[in-house]
Amino acid sequence: MEEVDNIIIHSLRQIGCDVEDNITNLSGFQTELVIDATVRCLNIIRPGLGLSTVLPENMTARFRLGAALAQACLDLGYKGDIGYQTFLYSSEVDLRRVFMFLIEKLPKECDKSLNEPTSRIALLEKSIASTVAKDLSSSWLPPYCHKQGPHCRGRTTTAYNSIELDLPIAGKDEDFQNYYIHYQRPINEQASNQRLLPSVISHNARLIYGKPTDILEKLDWLNEQKEEFGEAVHENQEILSRFTLNERLQFAKDNITEEKSPFTESPVKTPVGVSLTKEEKQELAVENAKMECETLRNTTEELQTEIRKLNVKLAQLTTTRQAEEKELAVRQEQRRIKARTYDLLPDGEENIKKLEAAIEAGANKLIHLANQWERHRGPLIEKYRDERAKYSSKASASQKKVDELKILRDREQELLEELRNKDQQYAQLMADVQKLPKEINRSAYTQRILEIINNVRKQRDEIDKVLADTRKIQKEINTLTGRLERSFTVVDELIFRDARSNEASRKAYKLLATLHSDCSELVDLVEETGATIREIRDLEEQIDSESTKNVGANLERITADLKQMKQETAILTAQLQNKNS
Amino acid sequence: MELSKRTIKGLSYLQNVNVISDETFGKLVEITISHVCEKPDAISVSQIYGSKPDIIKAVFADLTILLVEAGRHSYDKEKLSNYLQSVQISGPRIDKICESYSKYRTTIKRCLENIGTSLPHVVDVSWCLDYCIKSNTENSVGMPLYHIRLSTIKQSETIFLKFTCTTQQLQELVYKLKDAVRHVEKIANT
Numbered sequence: 001m002e003e004v005d006n007i008i009i010h011s012l013r014q015i016g017c018d019v020e021d022n023i024t025n026l027s028g029f030q031t032e033l034v035i036d037a038t039v040r041c042l043n044i045i046r047p048g049l050g051l052s053t054v055l056p057e058n059m060t061a062r063f064r065l066g067a068a069l070a071q072a073c074l075d076l077g078y079k080g081d082i083g084y085q086t087f088l089y090s091s092e093v094d095l096r097r098v099f100m101f102l103i104e105k106l107p108k109e110c111d112k113s114l115n116e117p118t119s120r121i122a123l124l125e126k127s128i129a130s131t132v133a134k135d136l137s138s139s140w141l142p143p144y145c146h147k148q149g150p151h152c153r154g155r156t157t158t159a160y161n162s163i164e165l166d167l168p169i170a171g172k173d174e175d176f177q178n179y180y181i182h183y184q185r186p187i188n189e190q191a192s193n194q195r196l197l198p199s200v201i202s203h204n205a206r207l208i209y210g211k212p213t214d215i216l217e218k219l220d221w222l223n224e225q226k227e228e229f230g231e232a233v234h235e236n237q238e239i240l241s242r243f244t245l246n247e248r249l250q251f252a253k254d255n256i257t258e259e260k261s262p263f264t265e266s267p268v269k270t271p272v273g274v275s276l277t278k279e280e281k282q283e284l285a286v287e288n289a290k291m292e293c294e295t296l297r298n299t300t301e302e303l304q305t306e307i308r309k310l311n312v313k314l315a316q317l318t319t320t321r322q323a324e325e326k327e328l329a330v331r332q333e334q335r336r337i338k339a340r341t342y343d344l345l346p347d348g349e350e351n352i353k354k355l356e357a358a359i360e361a362g363a364n365k366l367i368h369l370a371n372q373w374e375r376h377r378g379p380l381i382e383k384y385r386d387e388r389a390k391y392s393s394k395a396s397a398s399q400k401k402v403d404e405l406k407i408l409r410d411r412e413q414e415l416l417e418e419l420r421n422k423d424q425q426y427a428q429l430m431a432d433v434q435k436l437p438k439e440i441n442r443s444a445y446t447q448r449i450l451e452i453i454n455n456v457r458k459q460r461d462e463i464d465k466v467l468a469d470t471r472k473i474q475k476e477i478n479t480l481t482g483r484l485e486r487s488f489t490v491v492d493e494l495i496f497r498d499a500r501s502n503e504a505s506r507k508a509y510k511l512l513a514t515l516h517s518d519c520s521e522l523v524d525l526v527e528e529t530g531a532t533i534r535e536i537r538d539l540e541e542q543i544d545s546e547s548t549k550n551v552g553a554n555l556e557r558i559t560a561d562l563k564q565m566k567q568e569t570a571i572l573t574a575q576l577q578n579k580n581s
Numbered sequence: 582m583e584l585s586k587r588t589i590k591g592l593s594y595l596q597n598v599n600v601i602s603d604e605t606f607g608k609l610v611e612i613t614i615s616h617v618c619e620k621p622d623a624i625s626v627s628q629i630y631g632s633k634p635d636i637i638k639a640v641f642a643d644l645t646i647l648l649v650e651a652g653r654h655s656y657d658k659e660k661l662s663n664y665l666q667s668v669q670i671s672g673p674r675i676d677k678i679c680e681s682y683s684k685y686r687t688t689i690k691r692c693l694e695n696i697g698t699s700l701p702h703v704v705d706v707s708w709c710l711d712y713c714i715k716s717n718t719e720n721s722v723g724m725p726l727y728h729i730r731l732s733t734i735k736q737s738e739t740i741f742l743k744f745t746c747t748t749q750q751l752q753e754l755v756y757k758l759k760d761a762v763r764h765v766e767k768i769a770n771t
Contacts, residue, residue, distance in 0.1 A: 125771065133769035143704035143732060143739070156697040157737040168639040169587070180635035186626040187642045188616050196616060198696055200642075200649045207585035416667055423659075 003448050004096060011103045012037050015044055026099070027092045031055060034090055035065065041102040042072050059565045062088060073098060076105060089557055091549040158194045162202040165190055488516060582654045582664055584646065589668050591643035596672050600636055605629050606674060609637070610681050613644045617652070618688045648682060652690050658683035701733035701740060727751050 005025040013019055017037045023029065029037075032055045039053045049072060056062055066084030073082055078101050086094050165187050168180040191199040344351045495512060498505035584592075594600055601609070608629050630637050651661050662679045665671060682689075711726045724747060731742040746754070 129769050129771055132765060136766065136769055143734065146704070155702050155734060155737075156699045157695045159736065160697050165642065167642050168635045177635065180638070182634075184635070184638060186638050187645060188626065193616075193619055194696075196645075197619075197649055197693060200645050201653065203642075204585065204588065204646045204650055207587055208583050413667065416663070420663055 003452065004100065007445065008096070008099045008103060011106065012040075012099075015040050015106070025092075026095050029090065029095065031088060031090065034087055034095065035069070037099070038069050038073075038087060038102065041099075041106065042069070042076075044107065045076065045102070045105050046072070059561055059568060073101070076101075085554075089554040091554075093545070093548060160198045161195050162198040163191055163195055165199050165203045167203070488512075582650050582656060584650065584668070588643045588646050589670065591639050592647060592665075592670055594636060594640050595644070595674050595678075596670070600633060601640065602631075605631060605637070606677075609641060609644065610678060613641060613648060614681055614685050614689075617645060617648050617692065618685055619692050644678070647678075648689060649693070651682060652686065652693050655690065657686070699735070701735040701742075703731050703733050705732040706730065707732075 002025065008026065009019050009023065017033075017040055019033065019037075023033075035055050036053045039049075039051045042049055042051065051065065051068060051072075056065065063084055066087045069087050070082045070084055078098065080094070080097055080101075082094075082098065086098060166184060167187070168184065169176070187200070188196055491512060492509075495505050495509040499509045595606065608624060609626075612624055612626055612629075626637065626641055627634075651664075656664065658679045661682060662671070662675065665675055665679075706729065708727055708729045711728060713722045713724050713726050716722050726745055726747060728745050729743070729751075733740045733742055
């Protein structure tokens with residue numbers, strides 16, 4: 001029982017019971033300790049029972065607490081005999097049984113750690129829980145002591161103010177490059193110190209998730225997409241610049257109209273003013289200058305429109321000129337041919353023949369050249385085809401290799417992901433291991449358990465041996481009784497046959513009968529003694545078990561408690577009477 | 582953590598010894614960290630421009646983005662280098678960056694924690710109990726009144742919140758607070 005007690009005490013210490021070091025078995029448990037340990041166990045098994053761990057002074061309260069504990073144990077499924085006396089007037093055996101039951105019911109820690117989830121949400125929840133727990137456990141400090149650390153967490157000092165950052169973008173044209181190199185300021189100068197970090201965060205988010213809103217950005221975005229596919233996009237950039245031009249023009253017009261509105265009022269004002277002070281004169285001068293400016297601008301605009309018109313006209317004229325020049329060239333060619341024909345006309349026959357011969361010769365030469373061309377062309381085309389086939393096979397092989405490479409990349413990515421997950425799991429498990437209580441006793445316990453198992457096995461072997469012996473003896477007894485029976489009947493018959501004639505035989509028969517009955521009596525007696533001895537042993541065991549329950553001491557305690565209760569009752573009645581009188 | 586393609590491309594310049602020399606690289610990391618930690622020191626970025634100011638500016642910005650994002654996601658050194666490896670950026674210089682990051686990680690995180698909008702924090706409370714004897718409408722009121730002042734901090738500015746309540750109202754407030762505490766404890770225990 002030593003081992004069982006050790007295990008029980010160890011488990012109780014683990015759940016936070018204050019078991020003193022010099023208590024090594026359950027017989028040393030005081031009533032207070034018993035109540036404390038039981039309540040702690042019950043609270044862990046079924047939280048929310050709301051029992052107090054402190055033994056109350058009052059007898060009736062004690063009795064009620066004991067009864068409640070017994071009821072809780074019964075609710076949990078305890079099968080043995082249990083009542084308030086089990087806890088208040090404890091006997092070692094009952095206590096051991098109750099504690100073994102309770103400790104078996106305690107939730108195991110390994111159950112918890114096994115089905116710990118590793119998903120992202122669960123991890124987040126866990127980290128939130130641990131952070132909140134840490135914050136809850138930290139003590140209160142007056143606000144002027146808050147400098148750093150957990151007290152300041154979540155307390156911001158600067159607002160989130162971000163501005164749009166302007167960063168170099170690769171692949172812009174030369175003007176942009178020039179701007180990036182000479183005029184663009186680094187981000188720390190674009191955003192002041194407190195705004196730098198928010199701006200950086202916003203910028204990154206915009207880069208990742210941003211969707212273009214106005215047409216320029218959309219075009220930029222489109223350009224980028226094309227760049228990614230490796231295509232040249234000069235046309236779009238031109239379009240872009242045209243767009244910007246348009247916009248600028250629009251803005252300029254707006255400005256002009258805005259500026260116009262105050263000037264329309266000014267001429268009305270001037271005649272009203274009677275005396276012109278210096279300032280007014282100046283103002284007038286400025287306004288005049290502005291007017292002049294305005295008129296000049298208007299004239300410029302007019303001139304510009306005129307220039308544009310003239311340009312259009314010029315373009316038209318150039319196209320007509322070009323068309324006419326072309327016509328002229330055609331006409332000249334016709335004229336040349338006709339002149340030649342007129343030259344040849346005088347002796348027509350001769351000339352026709354000559355021309356035919358020349359045509360013949362030309363045709364022959366052409367055929368010859370075609371043949372020669374064919375001769376050269378054939379092998380070259382052959383060669384070209386060969387090369388092409390070679391190239392395509394090479395390309396397909398390289399494509400295959402590229403595919404393979406891609407697959408390998410993917411694989412690598414997957415493996416990396418897996419590795420990361422495994423690392424995470426490993427770290428978590430390591431943390432869990434460190435969180436677990438360091439159980440030095442575990443190996444000792446397993447050794448002890450193994451020893452106990454060995455002992456049990458040995459004892460079982462011995463029991464088996466004894467049983468086999470008993471069975472053998474029983475068999476022997478049975479065969480002996482059988483033989484006895486048979487020999488007796490044989491002898492009985494023989495002597496009985498002779499007994500009619502022979503006097504001695506008759507005597508012998510009588511003697512045989514008495515011998516038989518005496519012997520059977522003896523056997524009966526022996527059996528009876530055996531039964532009695534067994535009974536005696538049973539009784540002795542019972543006495544032992546009763547004596548372990550230390551009834552005497554418990555009885556004394558019960559009587560003392562009864563006396564106390566009576567006293568309390570008497571005091572209460574006295575108080576009642578006092579109040580009544 | 583996530584970075585855009587543009588940022589990743591910019592970071593890959595860091596590997597190129599021809600574009601950024603070792604000395605420039607060391608200074609760049611130093612300057613970036615000093616700016617992220619909001620302690621700008623004497624050296625400014627313009628002093629290390631060399632012949633390629635545009636690339637230095639871009640890399641400076643990308644490095645800032647990397648450090649800020651890593652701090653935001655509370656990455657440690659291992660995780661950061663893993664992430665960079667997964668986007669095909671690795672090398673001795675990146676290891677150096679990771680090392681510097683892990684050295685200044687807590688500072689970067691603290692700087693980031695200080696940014697944002699938050700509700701006022703209740704940090705202290707003071708109270709006094711008054712007894713109201715009479716009022717203009719009632720001859721004898723005879724009611725205890727609690728004057729409560731909550732000290733709250735918002736954007737490192739102390740704001741006092743004063744109110745007066747009866748015992749029942751105060752009790753209700755206390756119950757609500759206890760309820761809230763229970764909720765928080767429940768979150769801590771899960």
